[in-house]
Every structure is written in C-alpha cells, then in structure tokens.
Amino acid sequence: MRRPSFEELGRALDEQRYFADEGLLTAIHLALVLERPLALEGEPGVGKTEVAKVLAAILGRELIRLQCYEGLDAAQALYEWDHPKQLLYARTGEATDLYDERFLLERPLLRALRSPGAVLLIDEIDRADSEFEAFLLEFLSDFQITIPELGTIAAPTAPVVVMTSNRTRELHDALKRRCLYHWIPFPDADRERRIIAARAPGVSAAAAASLVEAVASVRRLQLLKPPGIAETIDWAHGATVLSDAGVPWPTALRCSLGLLLKEAEDVEAAAALLT
Amino acid sequence: MSRAEAHLHEFLSALGPAPAKRIDFLTALAGEPPPSLERLYWIARVTLLSRIEDAGRFDAIFSAYFADGALPVVEPVEDEAGAAQAPNRSEGELDTADWAEGSGKNASRLDLRHAREFDAGDASSALVAELTRALPRVGARRLQPARRGRLDLRRSLRDPVELRWRDRLSRIRRVAALIDVSGSQREHSADYLRFGHALLSTVDRGEVFTFGTRLTRVTEPLARSAQIELADADGGTSIGSALQALLDDSRHVARVRGALVVVLSDGLERGDPLPMARAVERLRRLAYRLIWWTPLGRDPSYRPLTRGIQAILPSLDSLAGAHDLPTLLDEVRRIPATCAGPRRRAAKEWQ
Numbered sequence: 001m002r003r004p005s006f007e008e009l010g011r012a013l014d015e016q017r018y019f020a021d022e023g024l025l026t027a028i029h030l031a032l033v034l035e036r037p038l039a040l041e042g043e044p045g046v047g048k049t050e051v052a053k054v055l056a057a058i059l060g061r062e063l064i065r066l067q068c069y070e071g072l073d074a075a076q077a078l079y080e081w082d083h084p085k086q087l088l089y090a091r092t093g094e095a096t097d098l099y100d101e102r103f104l105l106e107r108p109l110l111r112a113l114r115s116p117g118a119v120l121l122i123d124e125i126d127r128a129d130s131e132f133e134a135f136l137l138e139f140l141s142d143f144q145i146t147i148p149e150l151g152t153i154a155a156p157t158a159p160v161v162v163m164t165s166n167r168t169r170e171l172h173d174a175l176k177r178r179c180l181y182h183w184i185p186f187p188d189a190d191r192e193r194r195i196i197a198a199r200a201p202g203v204s205a206a207a208a209a210s211l212v213e214a215v216a217s218v219r220r221l222q223l224l225k226p227p228g229i230a231e232t233i234d235w236a237h238g239a240t241v242l243s244d245a246g247v248p249w250p251t252a253l254r255c256s257l258g259l260l261l262k263e264a265e266d267v268e269a270a271a272a273l274l275t
Numbered sequence: 276m277s278r279a280e281a282h283l284h285e286f287l288s289a290l291g292p293a294p295a296k297r298i299d300f301l302t303a304l305a306g307e308p309p310p311s312l313e314r315l316y317w318i319a320r321v322t323l324l325s326r327i328e329d330a331g332r333f334d335a336i337f338s339a340y341f342a343d344g345a346l347p348v349v350e351p352v353e354d355e356a357g358a359a360q361a362p363n364r365s366e367g368e369l370d371t372a373d374w375a376e377g378s379g380k381n382a383s384r385l386d387l388r389h390a391r392e393f394d395a396g397d398a399s400s401a402l403v404a405e406l407t408r409a410l411p412r413v414g415a416r417r418l419q420p421a422r423r424g425r426l427d428l429r430r431s432l433r434d435p436v437e438l439r440w441r442d443r444l445s446r447i448r449r450v451a452a453l454i455d456v457s458g459s460q461r462e463h464s465a466d467y468l469r470f471g472h473a474l475l476s477t478v479d480r481g482e483v484f485t486f487g488t489r490l491t492r493v494t495e496p497l498a499r500s501a502q503i504e505l506a507d508a509d510g511g512t513s514i515g516s517a518l519q520a521l522l523d524d525s526r527h528v529a530r531v532r533g534a535l536v537v538v539l540s541d542g543l544e545r546g547d548p549l550p551m552a553r554a555v556e557r558l559r560r561l562a563y564r565l566i567w568w569t570p571l572g573r574d575p576s577y578r579p580l581t582r583g584i585q586a587i588l589p590s591l592d593s594l595a596g597a598h599d600l601p602t603l604l605d606e607v608r609r610i611p612a613t614c615a616g617p618r619r620r621a622a623k624e625w626q
Binding site: 006022023025026027030033034036039041043071073081083084086087098129166167168169170173176177178179180181182183222224265 | 293295296299302303306307313314317318320321322324325326327330417418428429432444522523525526528529530553557
C-alpha cells in the first residue's frame with residue numbers, strides 16, 4: 001500500500017488486530033501524508049512500539065529498529081568506518097581513497113535512508129543521552145546524514161519514522177518541533193474488549209467484559225506500575241486457563257493477579273479491591 | 276483572507292506554536308479538509324502539541340475557538356511559504372503568558388503566607404571539590420580518548436604516526452537529594468539548599484526535591500540561581516506522603532532509580548509512621564544507596580529512638596548527622612565508605 005487514506009488505514013490496522021482510536025489514526029495518517037516523524041508517548045504497555053511493527057506490515061516495507069540505550073553514539077546509530085578493512089586495503093595499496101563508500105558500515109539510521117521507504121523505529125529515545133538527540137536533528141528534519149569524509153547522503157524516498165519515549169526525561173524542544181506528537185492513553189473499555197477478543201480468542205465475551213472492568217478499576221488505584229495492554233491479555237489467558245480447570249471466575253481472576261501486576265504491593269492492593 | 280481563515284490564524288496566535296508546527300497544521304488541513312470536528316481536533320493536537328502536560332491548555336483554547344462546531348475551510352492553494360508568512364496581527368504574547376506552565380502551581384494562599392526567599396549563596400567550592408571526589412562513579416558505554424584502553428582506529432588512521440587509544444568514559448552516578456524544609460528544619464534548610472546547589476553544579480544528572488507540606492522538584496531553579504522561593508517553607512511536614520508523592524510519579528521514580536539518594540531530614544513524622552516506613556523501603560529498593568542525614572545526629576547523646584526513625588532505620592544504608600556546611604562536608608567525605616560497604620547497615624551501626 002503506497003499511501004492509504006484515513007479509512008483504509010483504519011481498516012488495515014483492524015486487520016492487523018491493532019485497534020487505534022481516532023487520535024492515533026489521525027497521527028499515523030498525518031505522519032504518512034506529511035512525511036513527518038511521529039513521536040509517541042504514553043504509559044508503558046499501551047502499544048507504542050507495536051505501531052511501527054504494524055505499519056511496516058501494512059505498508060509492506062522493511063522495519064528497521066534502533067533500540068536506544070545510555071551511551072548510544074553516532075558510531076552505533078548512524079555509520080562507522082570499517083577500519084580493519086581500510087588498513088588491509090591500505091597495505092595492499094589497492095585503494096586510492098580510504099574514505100570510499102565500500103568502507104562504510106551502515107548502522108540503522110543510514111540503512112533507513114538507503115532502503116527505499118523503510119519504517120524506522122527509534123525505540124525508547126529517552127534512554128539515550130540527551131546529546132544523542134543532536135545526531136537525530138539533521139536526520140529527522142531533512143532525512144539526510146552528513147558524513148564529513150564523504151558528503152551528504154539523502155533518502156530518495158522519505159522513510160516512515162516512529163519514535164517512542166517513556167518520558168523518563170523531557171526530550172529537547174528542537175527534536176519535538178520536527179515531529180508530530182501523540183500521547184497514547186490507556187484504551188477505553190470498548191476497545192480493550194475488542195483487543196482481548198482478538199488477542200485472547202478463548203475468552204468468553206462475558207468473562208472479557210468483567211475482566212476489562214476489573215482492569216479499569218485496578219488502573220484507578222494508586223499503583224506503582226499500572227498494568228498495560230500486554231499484561232491485560234496475559235491475565236485474560238491465565239484466568240481462562242484456571243477457570244477451564246474448574247476454578248470459579250472471581251477466584252481465577254484473583255489467583256492470576258501476578259500476570260497483571262508485577263509488584264507485591266500492587267497485587268496486595270488489587271486483591272483487596274477484587275474481593 | 277477569508278473569515279474562516281482569519282479565525283484559524285487567531286486560534287494559532289492564541290496557541291503560539293513554533294512556526295514549523297504551524298506549517299504542519301496548515302498543510303494537513305489544506306491537503307484534506309477534516310470531515311468532523313473530532314478529526315479537526317486530532318489534526319490540530321497531533322501537529323501543534325508537543326507535550327502531554329500542555330493538553331489541558333490546548334483543549335481550553337481549542338474549545339474556545341471551535342465550540343460552535345463550525346469547521347474552518349482552508350483553500351488548498353495555501354502552500355507552505357504562504358502559511359509561513361501568514362500575517363499574525365494579534366501575535367498573542369498576552370494569551371500565552373497567561374497560560375504559561377506552572378503559573379498557578381504554588382497558588383495555595385495558606386501556604387504562600389509563609390513563603391520565604393532562600394539565599395542559597397554561591398556553591399561552596401570546597402563542597403564542590405569534595406563532592407567530585409566522593410560521589411560514586413559509573414562507567415558509561417560511550418568511549419572517550421584516553422592514555423590506554425582500546426585502540427582507537429579512527430583517530431590512529433587519520434594521523435598514522437602514533438597509535439591512539441580510547442577508553443570508557445566514567446561519570447558521576449545519578450544523585451538525588453531530598454531536602455526537608457519544614458518548620459522543624461528552619462535553622463538548617465538554608466545550608467541544606469546550599470548543599471543542593473553545590474550538588475547540582477557538580478553532577479550533571481543531579482536532582483533536588485524539597486518537601487514540607489508537599490513535594491516540590493526544585494532541580495531547575497536551584498541549579499540556575501541561588502535564590503529560590505519555597506511556598507511551603509516552615510510549614511508542617513508529612514514525610515510519608517511527600518515520599519509517596521515522589522514514588523507515585525513514574526518520572527520521579529526514573530530520576531531516583533539507581534541513584535545515590537540522600538535525604539536531609541530529622542525524620543520526625545507526626546501520626547502513623549507506617550506509610551513513611553513503607554515509602555522509605557521502596558525508595559531504598561529503587562536507589563543505589565539510601566543515605567539519611569539528620570540535623571540532630573551530631574549530638575553525642577543522639578540515639579535513633581523516635582518512632583519515625585525507628586520505623587525507617589532497617590531500610591537505611593547509612594544514618595548520620597549533618598546540620599551546617601562543615602558537617603555536610605564531613606559527611607560527604609564518608610560517602611565512598613557507605614557506597615563500598617554492604618547495604619542496610621544503618622541499623623547495625625546504631626545498635
């Protein structure tokens with residue numbers, strides 16, 4: 001699919017079993033139309049990373065992922081010179097120019113520029129040092145990289161860029177200015193039911209409804225770590241396995257709470273709520 | 276310019292986004308007129324907003340301009356250049372100032388009565404020097420030029436006369452200071468804030484919070500200027516709920532995770548000490564080391580016997596006394612020993 005219309009995009013996402021609301025649909029649609037990077041923020045587990053994977057599947061393009069971490073630098077994100085190879089060629093005297101393209105090692109960002117229309121996922125950008133954001137500025141605004149020894153490499157077709165952040169720190173304004181921005185909230189009850197129906201097919205409709213209601217009230221508690229969608233699906237699976245084995249549904253929910261919540265204090269608080 | 280378009284530009288002026296965002300918004304509208312108000316809302320929000328904290332302000336301005344449900348029509352002829360140069364007759368500086376972030380944050384009248392200006396003074400250079408020496412370091416993943424280490428082929432190749440090396444950059448671990456500024460700390464809070472200021476000028480990943488009646492993150496103002504105004508100075512304390520407020524905010528949690536956490540407080544908790552004990556234990560698990568400095572601790576007759584301190588003692592890695600700059604300096608010198616030893620030693624040391 002080259003550039004789906006708003007409605008086509010919604011249907012295609014549904015087919016991929018990704019249920020986006022109007023806001024997220026608008027954000028993705030605009031990112032494709034305006035050829036702008038899309039910055040996604042939200043609580044952990046609301047499906048930020050998934051957006052890039054699903055987009056790559058819909059558009060039928062390659063997904064290139066750059067996982068950010070503390071200390072990530074240009075050599076690992078943009079490009080690096082292949083020094084051993086350069087040394088070898090220098091010895092044999094074959095190469096006249098040691099800074100030739102064949103000595104260039106592609107890292108994710110450069111690869112995204114060179115493979116036409118790839119989907120680039122810059123995951124958890126807040127984990128990288130704030131200095132790293134400076135490397136991204138040229139890339140995100142013009143889809144090009146300047147290599148001092150070689151010149152500027154620009155993308156023939158703009159890649160689709162999805163950037164996610166868990167907001168452990170504030171991103172620089174210069175970076176955000178170049179992006180479209182969307183905050184993904186927790187899904188409403190209706191959408192969460194659809195997600196469970198699609199991802200955990202064994203769960204009955206009534207059970208899914210009570211489960212979604214329970215998750216919503218658990219999220220309203222002051223928890224250390226509110227459960228995301230993946231945890232909800234795990235919980236649905238777990239509780240269903242127990243109830244198939246003959247455990248009554250409310251007890252099954254309570255016994256499998258460890259799948260939903262990963263902190264002892266949270267499990268305690270939620271168990272009190274569910275009794 | 277049509278009326279609908281003028282309306283749109285007034286909306287943009289009220290919001291005051293960066294020019295690049297304005298162009299994105301107008302280009303998006305021109306490409307495909309929104310079929311519904313909801314779609315217009317999302318188009319505007321995705322293109323014009325860049326922080327979720329501003330969503331409330333955005334919603335208010337949006338509904339002020341589009342509450343009547345009339346959709347603006349933008350002629351598709353509007354190109355990027357035209358949008359960029361669109362005249363802003365009423366560039367809304369006034370409006371944006373009214374909405375500036377945090378303007379109403381410390382507006383509680385009751386608290387403001389006790390507002391007091393602190394003069395944190397210049398960072399004491401002795402403190403900075405001592406902090407640089409004493410604070411724990413971590414190896415970053417990034418490499419930097421060094422005398423020895425791994426071969427730096429890139430630099431060696433550029434100037435192949437001698438070999439160049441690089442090694443892992445070492446930098447000071449994250450540090451977070453939590454300063455009690457309540458009434459019982461009145462004499463000490465000025466020096467504590469000086470310590471905080473010195474800390475922030477030493478550590479590039481330092482955080483300082485103050486707590487009295489509530490928790491306040493003061494990292495930016497305290498790093499920038501020596502003068503900071505605290506709304507809840509000299510009021511009552513609720514250490515438990517202040518620490519809980521820290522732990523409830525996932526961004527604050529990220530700021531203390533793996534950090535050296537120093538709490539400067541007498542630990543006098545009115546009422547039930549249990550919530551404080553629970554919060555301190557969680558803080559200890561998040562932190563690299565948890566150090567507690569009380570202004571009373573230098574008294575030779577001091578024993579950690581109050582109910583509050585008793586409740587948190589098992590969670591502390593170190594409990595010591597510091598009440599002015601010389602004693603703070605002294606305690607800073609002991610940080611390496613605390614970091615080198617096993618955790619939760621405070622209870623054993625004060626037996």
